[in-house]
Amino acid sequence: MPQDVLQQTYDAIVVGSGATGGWAAKRLAEAGLKVVLLEAGRAVSPKEFTEHMPAYKLKYRDHSPEIERTRPVQKQCYACMEYNYEWFVDDLENPYSTPADRPFSWQRLRIVGGRSLVWGRQSYRLSDTDFKAASRDGYGDDWPFSYADLAPYYDIVERYVGITGAAEKNEMLPDGQFLPPMQMTCGEVRMRGRVKAKFGRTLTIGRAAIVTQPHNGRAPCHYCGPCERGCSTFSYFSSPFTTVKDALKSGNCTLITNAVVRHVDMDSDANKARGVTYVDRLTKETKEVRGKAVVLCAQALESTRILLNSATREYPNGLANSSGVLGHYLMDHVAGGGASGTFDDLNVLPSANPPHRPNGIYLVRFRNTPSSGKHPHFIRGYGFQGGSGPDFNMEAEGLGAEYKKAVKQGIYGASLGAFGESLANFDNYCEIDQNLKDAWGIPALRISMAHGKNEAAMMRDAGVTAAEMLEAAGAKNISVQTSFGIPGMAVHEVGTARMGNDPKKFVLDPFNQAHDVKNLLVTDGSCYVSSACQNPTLTMMAITVRACDHLIDRFRRSDV
Amino acid sequence: MRNHGSEVSLSAQATQSSAVISRRDLIRAALLAGTSAALGPAFSLAQTAAFELTPAQRGEDDSKQLADPNWKPAFLSEDQNETLIALSDMIIPATDTPGAKEALVNRYLDLVLTGESAESQQNFLASLNYIDSESQRLFGKEFRSLTAEDQDDLLRPLAYPQRPSFWLNKDLPDPGVEHFGRLKSMIAVAYYTSEIGERELGWDGSFTHGPFQGCEHPTTTHK
Numbered sequence: 001m002p003q004d005v006l007q008q009t010y011d012a013i014v015v016g017s018g019a020t021g022g023w024a025a026k027r028l029a030e031a032g033l034k035v036v037l038l039e040a041g042r043a044v045s046p047k048e049f050t051e052h053m054p055a056y057k058l059k060y061r062d063h064s065p066e067i068e069r070t071r072p073v074q075k076q077c078y079a080c081m082e083y084n085y086e087w088f089v090d091d092l093e094n095p096y097s098t099p100a101d102r103p104f105s106w107q108r109l110r111i112v113g114g115r116s117l118v119w120g121r122q123s124y125r126l127s128d129t130d131f132k133a134a135s136r137d138g139y140g141d142d143w144p145f146s147y148a149d150l151a152p153y154y155d156i157v158e159r160y161v162g163i164t165g166a167a168e169k170n171e172m173l174p175d176g177q178f179l180p181p182m183q184m185t186c187g188e189v190r191m192r193g194r195v196k197a198k199f200g201r202t203l204t205i206g207r208a209a210i211v212t213q214p215h216n217g218r219a220p221c222h223y224c225g226p227c228e229r230g231c232s233t234f235s236y237f238s239s240p241f242t243t244v245k246d247a248l249k250s251g252n253c254t255l256i257t258n259a260v261v262r263h264v265d266m267d268s269d270a271n272k273a274r275g276v277t278y279v280d281r282l283t284k285e286t287k288e289v290r291g292k293a294v295v296l297c298a299q300a301l302e303s304t305r306i307l308l309n310s311a312t313r314e315y316p317n318g319l320a321n322s323s324g325v326l327g328h329y330l331m332d333h334v335a336g337g338g339a340s341g342t343f344d345d346l347n348v349l350p351s352a353n354p355p356h357r358p359n360g361i362y363l364v365r366f367r368n369t370p371s372s373g374k375h376p377h378f379i380r381g382y383g384f385q386g387g388s389g390p391d392f393n394m395e396a397e398g399l400g401a402e403y404k405k406a407v408k409q410g411i412y413g414a415s416l417g418a419f420g421e422s423l424a425n426f427d428n429y430c431e432i433d434q435n436l437k438d439a440w441g442i443p444a445l446r447i448s449m450a451h452g453k454n455e456a457a458m459m460r461d462a463g464v465t466a467a468e469m470l471e472a473a474g475a476k477n478i479s480v481q482t483s484f485g486i487p488g489m490a491v492h493e494v495g496t497a498r499m500g501n502d503p504k505k506f507v508l509d510p511f512n513q514a515h516d517v518k519n520l521l522v523t524d525g526s527c528y529v530s531s532a533c534q535n536p537t538l539t540m541m542a543i544t545v546r547a548c549d550h551l552i553d554r555f556r557r558s559d560v
Numbered sequence: 561m562r563n564h565g566s567e568v569s570l571s572a573q574a575t576q577s578s579a580v581i582s583r584r585d586l587i588r589a590a591l592l593a594g595t596s597a598a599l600g601p602a603f604s605l606a607q608t609a610a611f612e613l614t615p616a617q618r619g620e621d622d623s624k625q626l627a628d629p630n631w632k633p634a635f636l637s638e639d640q641n642e643t644l645i646a647l648s649d650m651i652i653p654a655t656d657t658p659g660a661k662e663a664l665v666n667r668y669l670d671l672v673l674t675g676e677s678a679e680s681q682q683n684f685l686a687s688l689n690y691i692d693s694e695s696q697r698l699f700g701k702e703f704r705s706l707t708a709e710d711q712d713d714l715l716r717p718l719a720y721p722q723r724p725s726f727w728l729n730k731d732l733p734d735p736g737v738e739h740f741g742r743l744k745s746m747i748a749v750a751y752y753t754s755e756i757g758e759r760e761l762g763w764d765g766s767f768t769h770g771p772f773q774g775c776e777h778p779t780t781t782h783k
Contacts, residue, residue: 407761
């Protein structure tokens with residue numbers, strides 16, 4: 001590394017190169033600020049993409065004992081497979097603890113791009129029913145801005161990222177800047193029609209961060225299927241090949257990989273962040289980088305961990321934690337309630353050949369909406385994701401030639417699985433585990449979270465409503481699911497450094513600056529006030545751009 | 561849902577980790593001397609050590625590994641291996657396409673079982689032993705030595721189980737059906753993930769055939 005890299009003072013230090021860190025680096029660097037982007041993991045290359053490799057070329061065909069040994073937590077993620085498990089953190093190097101009766105599944109990547117390399121790509125706007133939820137039902141707190149404040153930033157992000165989807169004019173799910181939608185199957189067309197006719201509910205094709213026409217130099221999706229193994233045409237959005245690339249191209253951004261950030265350094269006299277200290281992942285050397293502003297985009301729990309590990313004499317309970325709520329109000333969507341069935345009358349045979357659509361359907365929230373009125377058993381609501389289509393039937397009964405034939409005859413399935421709002425609750429939190437350190441000697445987290453009664457009631461309702469809708473669509477063999485995964489399994493963890501106007505109740509101000517330390521920003525999911533039920537990444541990216549534009553303004557006014 | 565991430569198990573891992581790390585550090589330091597925290601090309605493999613890539617990401621092709629002419633079972637005994645071959649050949653025989661035997665289903669399962677937990681290994685063997693003990697009970701010899709007709713007679717009731725009577729035995733799962741079901745699902749996975757199995761399902765070897773077309777029926781068809 002050239003020596004001057006760590007000698008100079010940058011305008012902004014961005015920690016984390018995933019969906020939000022990539023945007024922060026791009027936005028700030030393109031505005032002319034000198035940016036250093038720190039990533040805890042290594043660089044990533046398109047040469048390691050494996051989306052076109054058939055399973056039979058894998059030694060264990062996705063049953064590798066190596067995953068079990070080094071990634072007992074990560075393997076709980078559907079996207080962690082024998083193809084790509086090295087992208088996920090090694091659980092032996094990255095421990096965390098939980099109370100025995102409050103398990104949490106923390107699924108993460110440390111590599112340029114972070115989880116944007118393997119994310120589910122579903123991209124939905126929040127509405128004012130979400131931003132002002134507390135005003136409507138009295139639970140928790142409103143966000144410190146409204147939909148109108150964020151809408152222009154949703155536009156900016158969507159236009160750049162490329163979101164395939166269809167406009168629906170639904171009050172719960174604002175439309176956005178869409179590329180042409182992907183097509184629905186016969187079963188989905190039928191579900192859409194009957195669910196609208198019988199229940200007045202909206203089922204739409206998934207809105208996904210996948211380009212369906214040439215877009216910003218990226219080729220349209222070629223429908224091979226498994227995006228989470230990489231994409232040789234960069235058709236799904238991941239930060240290394242879009243935002244991070246742009247940031248570096250600007251000439252104003254320096255990327256340092258293998259920089260595991262330990263804490264933020266403070267200038268206590270000025271009450272300003274003056275940089276961050278990191279541990280080199282490979283050499284274990286401790287290094288310091290200096291900047292006029294620090295922007296944490298490390299992922300909700302990781303950013304909060306950095307702040308908790310940055311305690312000073314002035315901030316003994318964690319940096320920027322005079323409110324005492326840092327680490328609290330951890331949320332993750334409750335997921336699992338739903339139903340599945342079969343459309344036995346749709347005679348379409350399954351195909352082993354592409355096109356494989358890397359997207360599903362979305363059924364918009366219909367509980368506790370302005371027009372539906374109040375549900376008697378729970379507040380807030382859930383949306384369904386799922387799909388319908390023919391698939392091979394390995395579970396067919398029998399044996400011999402008859403079995404082989406039945407497998408190929410297949411089964412036309414249909415399923416709806418709910419993602420429900422996780423209520424912000426002070427008692428769901430993370431803190432530093434004083435007895436646990438990671439492989440770099442950095443104190444690790446103790447995470448304590450459980451879904452509550454509201455979430456359970458929601459998932460029971462989701463099982464019933466999904467079954468009703470499948471039945472209305474003519475499905476047979478319907479099975480209902482009302483149980484749900486442990487927190488973390490939705491991989492939509494948000495909260496722990498929530499934003500709001502009152503410095504006594506919130507960690508961050510309405511522009512993601514710490515109330516206590518104004519040149520310290522956190523723009524990833526930790527700023528969330530309430531989880532809503534929509535997948536969070538799109539909103540996190542829009543919030544990041546909004547916060548960065550505000551920071552750029554401050555630089556222009558020499559106010560940092 | 562399993563109780564994941566419990567305090568006990570993760571703390572135990574944490575204490576092991578320092579030993580694991582220090583050994584790997586030595587390798588890393590040797591391979592990456594001077595290039596750590598490199599600012600070089602952000603998207604290059606040059607600074608990535610091979611052990612930080614999966615075999616698939618390194619481009620390894622393990623599809624021929626099971627075809628080794630000197631192959632010997634590592635987990636199964638020779639007898640168990642022969643029983644598994646006979647059983648897989650009854651469940652997925654060669655028809656106008658190759659079956660489980662040609663797809664070397666037994667070899668793949670032997671490989672996977674080698675890395676499985678002691679519990680799943682025992683479950684597998686218990687199920688395989690059940691087939692042989694039924695064979696002994698009904699025909700006085702082991703399954704692999706039966707005629708194809710006798711093998712079929714033995715397996716058919718397990719493969720097409722009677723629905724339990726609503727009035728009688730409704731809470732009693734048939735252990736034979738469970739043992740057979742476990743073996744069959746593992747054999748099916750092994751077969752349909754093999755190249756022969758992928759071709760059996762009709763895969764033409766392509767990764768793209770243009771955009772997804774979806775429903776092309778008239779709009780009134782699915783009302």
